[in-house]
Amino acid sequence: MKLKPEDIRLIREKYASVSAIRSGEGTRGKNIDLLVCAGTGCVSNHSLKVKAALIAEIEKHKLQDRIKVVTTGCNGFCANGPIVVVKPEDIFYQLLKPEDIPHLVEEHFLEGRPVERLMYRPGEGKPIPKMASIPFFGKQQLIALSNRGTVDPEKIEEYIALGGYQALAKALTEMSAEQVIEEIKASGLRGRGGAGFPTGKKWEFCRNARVVEDGDSAFAKYIICNADEGDPGAFMDRSIVESDPHALLEGMLIGAYAIGATHGFIYIRAEYPLALERLTQALEQAREYGLLGERILGSDFSFDITVSKGAGAFVCGEETSLIGSLEGKLPEPRVRPPYPAQYGYMGKPTNINNVETWANVPHIIIRGAEWFSAIGTDTSKGTKVFSLVGKVNNTGLVEVPMGITMREIVFDIGGGIPGGKRFKAVQTGGPSGGCIPESLLDTPVDYESLVQAGSIMGSGGMIVMDEDNCMVEVARYFISFTQQESCGKCTPCREGTWHMLNILEDITAGRGREGDIELLEKMGRQIKETALCGLGNTAPNPVLTTIRYFRDEYEAHIRDGRCPARVCKALITYSIDPVNCTGCTACAKNCPVACISGERKQTHVIDQDRCIKCGMCYSVCNFDAVRVE
Amino acid sequence: MAVEVTEKLQSIVERYKSGKSSLIAVMQDISQEYGYLPEDVLQEVSRLIDVPISIFYSLATFYSSFRLEPIGRKHICVCVGTACHVRGAAKIVETVERDLQIKAGETSMDGDYTLETVNCVGACALGPLVTVNGEYHGKMDQKKVTRLIKSIRQEISENQ
Numbered sequence: 001m002k003l004k005p006e007d008i009r010l011i012r013e014k015y016a017s018v019s020a021i022r023s024g025e026g027t028r029g030k031n032i033d034l035l036v037c038a039g040t041g042c043v044s045n046h047s048l049k050v051k052a053a054l055i056a057e058i059e060k061h062k063l064q065d066r067i068k069v070v071t072t073g074c075n076g077f078c079a080n081g082p083i084v085v086v087k088p089e090d091i092f093y094q095l096l097k098p099e100d101i102p103h104l105v106e107e108h109f110l111e112g113r114p115v116e117r118l119m120y121r122p123g124e125g126k127p128i129p130k131m132a133s134i135p136f137f138g139k140q141q142l143i144a145l146s147n148r149g150t151v152d153p154e155k156i157e158e159y160i161a162l163g164g165y166q167a168l169a170k171a172l173t174e175m176s177a178e179q180v181i182e183e184i185k186a187s188g189l190r191g192r193g194g195a196g197f198p199t200g201k202k203w204e205f206c207r208n209a210r211v212v213e214d215g216d217s218a219f220a221k222y223i224i225c226n227a228d229e230g231d232p233g234a235f236m237d238r239s240i241v242e243s244d245p246h247a248l249l250e251g252m253l254i255g256a257y258a259i260g261a262t263h264g265f266i267y268i269r270a271e272y273p274l275a276l277e278r279l280t281q282a283l284e285q286a287r288e289y290g291l292l293g294e295r296i297l298g299s300d301f302s303f304d305i306t307v308s309k310g311a312g313a314f315v316c317g318e319e320t321s322l323i324g325s326l327e328g329k330l331p332e333p334r335v336r337p338p339y340p341a342q343y344g345y346m347g348k349p350t351n352i353n354n355v356e357t358w359a360n361v362p363h364i365i366i367r368g369a370e371w372f373s374a375i376g377t378d379t380s381k382g383t384k385v386f387s388l389v390g391k392v393n394n395t396g397l398v399e400v401p402m403g404i405t406m407r408e409i410v411f412d413i414g415g416g417i418p419g420g421k422r423f424k425a426v427q428t429g430g431p432s433g434g435c436i437p438e439s440l441l442d443t444p445v446d447y448e449s450l451v452q453a454g455s456i457m458g459s460g461g462m463i464v465m466d467e468d469n470c471m472v473e474v475a476r477y478f479i480s481f482t483q484q485e486s487c488g489k490c491t492p493c494r495e496g497t498w499h500m501l502n503i504l505e506d507i508t509a510g511r512g513r514e515g516d517i518e519l520l521e522k523m524g525r526q527i528k529e530t531a532l533c534g535l536g537n538t539a540p541n542p543v544l545t546t547i548r549y550f551r552d553e554y555e556a557h558i559r560d561g562r563c564p565a566r567v568c569k570a571l572i573t574y575s576i577d578p579v580n581c582t583g584c585t586a587c588a589k590n591c592p593v594a595c596i597s598g599e600r601k602q603t604h605v606i607d608q609d610r611c612i613k614c615g616m617c618y619s620v621c622n623f624d625a626v627r628v629e
Numbered sequence: 630m631a632v633e634v635t636e637k638l639q640s641i642v643e644r645y646k647s648g649k650s651s652l653i654a655v656m657q658d659i660s661q662e663y664g665y666l667p668e669d670v671l672q673e674v675s676r677l678i679d680v681p682i683s684i685f686y687s688l689a690t691f692y693s694s695f696r697l698e699p700i701g702r703k704h705i706c707v708c709v710g711t712a713c714h715v716r717g718a719a720k721i722v723e724t725v726e727r728d729l730q731i732k733a734g735e736t737s738m739d740g741d742y743t744l745e746t747v748n749c750v751g752a753c754a755l756g757p758l759v760t761v762n763g764e765y766h767g768k769m770d771q772k773k774v775t776r777l778i779k780s781i782r783q784e785i786s787e788n789q
Contacts, residue, residue, distance in 0.1 A: 040752045044765035078754030232710030235751035270657075270694050271750055273763070311653050312693035314748070328651025330691050387753055389712035395754035427711065463711045477714055481748065487691075590772065592727050614727070615720055619771045 002290030004298045005169040008160060015161035022150045022162065024088045032067045032109070035149060037083040039074025039242055040235075040274055041396075046098070047082035053101035054084070063109060073243015073278075075149035077136055079395040080120065085131055085149065092131035093118045122415070136394045139413050141375065143383050144192075144236075144359040145399045147244040153278050156285040159246040165291060167362035171254050172299045175365075180258035181207060184361065186369035188381030193226055193354030193459050194317065194432065194534065196380075196447040202351060205341035207259045209349035221261040222350040225252055225358055226322060227268040227275070230314040231430030232481065234461035236385040237355035239397050241268070241275040244359070245282035249305065251358030253291070254365055256303045259351050264305040267322055270312060279307055314431075314485035317459075318533045319344075319352050321487070332489045333533035354459065356385055376402030380446035388414050390463040391421065400445070407441040410464055421466040424565075425549070429458030431478045431485075432538030434545030435471060454545040456538065470567035471550040472557055476504040478542035482535065493536030496527040500543060510570040512558035517547055566628045569613045573629055576617075578603040580625035587617035587626065632669045634677070637662055642677045652680065656688060656695060665696045693748075701736045701743035703781050705729075706760045710749030713756035717770070721757050722746060724771045728778045741785050 003011075012019070019025075021033045036042075036051045054069050075083045080094035091114050093104065100118060107113045119127035120134050128134050142148065152158045159165070171180050185200030211220045225248060229237040241248060252264050268276055283305060286292045294302045313331045316322045321331035323345050344350020360382060364372045373381045380402040386409065389395045393415035400409060406426055410416070417423050425435040434455030436443065443449050447457050465474065483497040500523055503516050524540030531537050547554060556562045563571040576587070576596075583601040588594075595611050598604030606617070618626040632638075641658040644650045650658070655674065659666055666689055675682040689695040707725060709718045726732055729742050736743040752758055755767025759774060766777055 040750075040765075041754050041767075044752055044755055044758075044767055078752075081754075229751065230748075232714075232749035233712045233753055234749075235753055238751040271747065308651075308654070309657055311657065311688075311695065313691065325653065326651065328653045330687060387712075389753035389756070390715045395712075430711070461711065463715060465715050469715050474715070477711070590775075592724075614723060614771070616724070616771050619720075 001288070002298075005173050008165050008169045008297075011157060011160045012163070012166075015157055018158055018161040019163070021088050024090055030066055032089075033087045034067060034069045035072045035075075035085040035087060036069060037073075037075040037081060037085075037149060038071045039078065039081075039239060040272075041074065041078035042081035042083060043274070045081045047096075049098045050082045050084065050096045050101065053098040054105070057101050057105040058109075061105065061110060063105075067109060070152050071154070072149045072151060073153045074239040074397060076140075076145070076239075076397040077134075077394065078397065079393070083149075086114075087150075089114075090130045090132055092120055092129070092134060094120055135415065136396065136398075136413055139404065139408060140399050141383050141401050142399050143363050143372075143375075144240060144247070144356050144385055145244070145397070146363065147247060148239070148397075149243065151244055153243055153245055154281055156246060156282070156289060159244070163366070164246050164362070165250055167365035168250050168253050168257075168291070169297055171257055171365055172297050172301060177207065177258045177260060180254060180365065183369050184258070184364060187364045187372040188369075188376075189357065189360055189364060189372065190380065190447065191353060192356035192360070192384065194429075194456065196457055199353060199357055202341065202353070203255060203259050205339070206261075206349050206351040209342050211349065220348060221259060222345045222348055223252060223256050223259060223261045223264045224322065224326070224345065224350060224352040225264065225266040226317065226319075226352055226354045227266055227272075228310040228316045228322065229269055229272075229355075229459065230317045230485075231432075231459050231461045233387065233389055233427075233463045234430060234459050235387050236397055236460050238269070238272045238275050240355050240359050240385075241272070242278050245278050246286065247359045247362060248279075248355055249282060249286055249292070251361035252305065253296070253303060254361050255351065255353070255358065257301050261351070262303055264303065265326055265345070266305060266307045267310055267316070267326060268307060269310045276307070276309065283307065313487075314481075315487045315533070315535050318535055321533070322352065323350065330487070332487050333535075335532065356460070377444060377446045379448055384445065384457065384460060386460045386462040388462050388464070390427075391417055391466040391469070392464040393418050402446045403444045405442050405444055406436060409445065409462065410441070414464065417464070417466050421468065423464070424467055424469055425465045425471065427455075427463040427465065427474070427542070428461065429456035429538075429541070430461045431482045432456055432534065432541060433458045433461075434541045435465070435474065435549065436545070437549040439549075454548055455541060468565055468567070470508075470563050470565035471546040471553050472504065472563075473508050473565075473567050475543045475546045476501065476508050479504055479539065482539040486535065486539075490530075490532035490536060492527045492530040493532070493539060496523055496531075497536070497539050499523060500527075500540065504543070507554065507557050508563075508568045508570070510557070510561055510568070512554075514558065516558060517551065517554050520544075521547060572613065573608060574606055574611060574613060574615070574617060575608075575627050575629070576604050576606055577625045577627050580623050582623050582625070584623070586620045586622065590616050590620045592616060632667075632673050634673065638670070638674070642674060645678055652684065653688060653692070656685065660695060665699050667699075668697070698736060699740070702741050702785065704743050704745070704760075704762050705778075705781070706745045706747045706750070707733070708748075708750050708752075708756065708758040708760070709746045710753065710756070712749075712753035713758055716756045718757045720771055721759065721769050721774050724774050725759075725778060728775060742781075 084093045116127045189199045190196040325331040340350040385399045488494045524544045588596040595607040757769045
């Protein structure tokens with residue numbers, strides 16, 4: 001069935017009960033939706049078994065007419081999966097196991113007594129039944145993720161019921177391409193993938209670019225969605241594609257209309273099989289409904305999308321590399337200008353945005369630039385999605401208004417550091433970003449403030465580190481990553497990162513020399529200035545920021561031969577504290593090189609000459625008897 | 630010796646010839662079909678589509694998802710993305726390397742195991758994370774991963 005603009009409204013009316021229940025407005029009705037999170041995190045924790053148990057139990061009690069089990073994408077609170085949310089009541093159940101389900105269904109749905117044991121509980125406090133009251137969700141503001149955990153990503157009707165494809169209908173029937181671009185420009189939306197270039201301006205460049213007719217290609221202009229989420233520690237794009245694929249398609253459709261593109265590509269990581277599957281399905285559904293293809297919604301606008309699987313290269317985050325990869329070549333960046341807006345895929349004007357940027361577009365068209373630009377700070381409008389991970393209690397995906405402080409994200413939303421450990425730093429921007437120390441925790445999160453602090457917004461990874469993380473080792477880790485991923489085309493990046501890595505390896509191995517820190521700083525500055533593309537321009541950031549904020553740790557390694565966080569193997573020794581050791585033999589049994597000796601109930605001793613410092617004894621000791629110094 | 634040009638291989642070649650897929654997509658299709666990029670297949674495809682084998686080799690060694698060797702029966706990937714790293718992924722890699730007696734990137738002589746590191750599978754909340762033939766095992770520590778490897782060994786010996 002090929003839809004007309006008015007059909008969008010009709011479908012929405014037909015499925016009105018879906019939006020009523022999911023939004024919580026349908027409390028008077030008897031129908032209940034159980035939203036089972038099937039994001040990668042929850043699925044890994046066996047949420048599909050929980051789902052099967054729910055269906056079986058509901059059928060056993062013949063409740064299936066009243067209670068519907070719905071599979072959704074990522075809920076965001078990944079740390080506490082598997083998650084089930086009861087709608088319209090908004091009751092949040094977490095850490096579920098299939099064996100919890102019979103009791104849960106009987107108590108909650110037959111007896112009307114929600115099960116406190118399976119609810120979220122902050123520390124020692126009382127359980128919090130409603131999802132909206134849980135602090136993790138409290139300070140979040142959802143735009144790009146507005147449908148997360150509430151829509152079945154495999155059903156286009158649900159997306160439409162919750163307001164989807166309305167923005168496309170509005171753009172096609174009420175707005176000219178220029179008006180769409182003006183709206184996006186006025187909203188202040190900036191690219192969510194890295195550098196933060198104004199989206200509307202980028203679209204305008206591409207729209208105004210002249211097509212050189214050479215007759216070797218059927219298409220005139222292209223748009224591309226970069227879903228090759230390469231930053232280790234960032235998974236927001238994967239989550240959007242998995243939980244709300246149509247939001248991405250709708251954003252791309254509006255962009256293509258505004259730019260005048262007839263074909264689009266989604267370049268997605270091969271490591272994301274679930275996202276790829278959902279996307280392929282969403283594309284088929286959209287084609288069936290005539291939302292992709294010829295004369296979309298009865299207009300003159302025709303557009304289709306091809307999915308292209310990434311082959312695994314971090315440098316594809318750079319626009320010109322990604323285009324090269326799409327063309328089937330090595331992903332080597334080239335000198336810009338000309339920018340892709342003039343000379344992109346197959347030499348044609350091309351516009352690239354990332355998943356989150358595209359997903360913001362429909363909301364701006366429906367609710368207006370004024371609404372969007374009222375959120376955030378002077379220069380950074382709207383919200384940003386972060387994957388809050390590492391040493392933080394509430395790991396997961398959060399969407400917050402720009403301008404919120406790091407402290408609010410880490411402590412209010414993230415619930416602070418586990419195990420009573422001390423906060424040390426938060427790393428933003430992936431291998432291109434930097435480490436922000438405790439003294440800057442009150443920095444507002446926006447593009448400019450992060451750059452000032454030596455980091456970047458990047459795609460939104462936010463990795464929290466505590467006192468047990470060695471900042472020199474972290475810097476070594478990132479440089480080793482960029483060194484491996486450097487495409488090798490330009491010398492500063494290829495050779496420079498290799499030398500920086502060598503120096504950092506020396507420092508962490510206890511072979512650091514006076515002058516190493518200064519040399520790293522000098523090289524870092526030069527690589528930033530001279531590398532060809534964004535990968536090299538930003539590669540030194542993790543090193544430069546850790547030197548800037550944690551210079552004492554570098555000095556301790558070099559001058560005192562000491563790793564203050566007790567991480568760097570060459571600089572630590574393991575020993576057993578005779579006071580705490582109970583002689584339980586756990587360490588001796590688990591030691592892979594059998595270098596721990598001692599009788600049962602006697603103090604054990606590590607043979608330092610044979611110890612490989614693997615840390616196994618430390619991780620298995622239940623009596624805090626293994627010391628690391 | 631030339632390989633047999635199967636129907637599947639023919640369709641992969643046709644898609645490229647008609648401009649519907651890029652060279653990378655061709656290689657992905659071959660990987661999907663054979664589990665890796667066998668040299669004789671690449672030679673044959675190179676001949677059929679008239680692209681030098683050196684181009685295939687250049688792409689195969691640049692992109693991390695291509696492999697030129699067959700994969701072990703159990704494909705073990707340790708995630709070393711940042712979130713897993715700060716929670717001790719390096720120790721997990723060392724432990725698995727020690728247990729399996731192979732280094733990351735290698736396949737055991739008997740073809741039972743391939744061990745690799747991966748730069749983030751996007752399940753950061755569950756770190757440190759190990760995948761075995763695509764199945765996720767989250768919140769690993771040295772002890773848990775030792776147990777995991779033991780159970781994989783057992784499974785393999787039972788199936789033999």
